Amino acid sequence: MRETLEVFLQLKKEFKVAVTVFLSRAGEEVARMYGVFRELGTIAPGGYYQEVVLEREEGASFPKAGRFASGKYSAFIVSPATSNTVAKMAFGICDTLITTAFAQAIKSGVPVYVVPTDYDEGEVETTLPVFVDRDVCLGCALCLPEEKCPNTAFVRVEGKPIVNLLKCVGCFLCVNECPYRAVVFGRRVKTRVRRVDAENVKRLSEMDGVRVLKHPQEITLYLRRDLGF
Template identity: 50%
Template sequence: MSKFRNRLAWCLTGAGHHLFESVEVMEELASRDFEITIFISQAGLEVARMYGLEKRLRSIADGSYYREFVTPSDGASCSKAGRLLMRMYQALIASPASANTVAKVVRGIADTPPTIAIAQALKGGVRVFMVPTDGETEYETETPHMVDRLVCEAHTCKECEPLTSCPTGAFELVEGMGHIDLSKCIGCSSCLRSCPFGAIKFRVKVKARSSPIDLENVKRLSLIRGVVVLKRPKDLLQKIEELTSSR
């Protein structure tokens, strides 16, 4: 076990499922004086941004020592992941862990900040907790901002208020109806608040099914020495408490 104070490495990947709960758990641990370094992939950064969570994440990992926000732009080698080899963290958490990330870990591929950090943690003997997005055959997830075109089509607006209120140009008109370019969206909800007819939806619950290969990869993940697979981000609180109290 590391002789250093409570420090966690947190990996974020390109998944919306479990994302809000993961951030809530992260904030809870930060309030308990855990230093959290975030290792985020490019897809993870884009997803966090479109769900409006980037500001909250950068508040947790504010750039101070051991509270860095590590992105692909910090270099392909992800040098800060070397701390895990030196056991400078109590644990590494990957939540949410996308199906793509799980597949890479199972096959030993390390080419993003999260997968490089996980590889270094396993080499260094740091406990790894992972919350896969595709651990169950069926699950319920939430959407980013979207336009209900049926509502939009039912109203002929002389001026589209979401179009004029969007600060990034993500909201646009396609064939006369609203559309959100998620690559530009920062999840600010200005479009949602400004539409008088409620055509903009956010965090709509949808059913999803995991593919057989993704389910198999989660099983393989659970067999890797040093990896603990959990169902929900909230399960992390007890695991981290047990880990730190045993020092």
């Protein structure tokens, strides 16, 4: 998600483009826990077609997804696209803000670029959000990360704190507060891309009007090539 933010910051700097950010409910939660949500105003500062559109504020019909018929958008970029979102787009399911916007963009002839989180079947690395390493945590009676958390995102389980990620806002104050370094952010772990997820990516890539990319850095390359940015 941060890689995508950096790409759009560069696009705005180079080409002075206006950006609307569409966030699903899940996307908003993840953006908050990874510390990206509070930075979205740097690419979508507000104003005409430059706002952050949140699914939780859009009702059941997602009316702002209908904007693609207005002819105001040069492209619709879904990045990062989870395996769940990819599967829904590939099979025509429109029950979230993002999948509905995807369908509206296709219907309106707006080019779509998708950057899946799960591209090829096999082993990949991913970055974990903030968590408490319970093998390191001593279960201090006075836990500084717990005390200093501005959103009371820590709860005690069996005498040691854990992070409620749905309350975490990605400020990372807790990471620096623990003297034993038991609060961790950014740990890389290995996981696997399922065959079904890779197959859905392939199915999506075969749809008219859709280009599937492997990395957010490719967004600028293809916008230049396809749209003359």
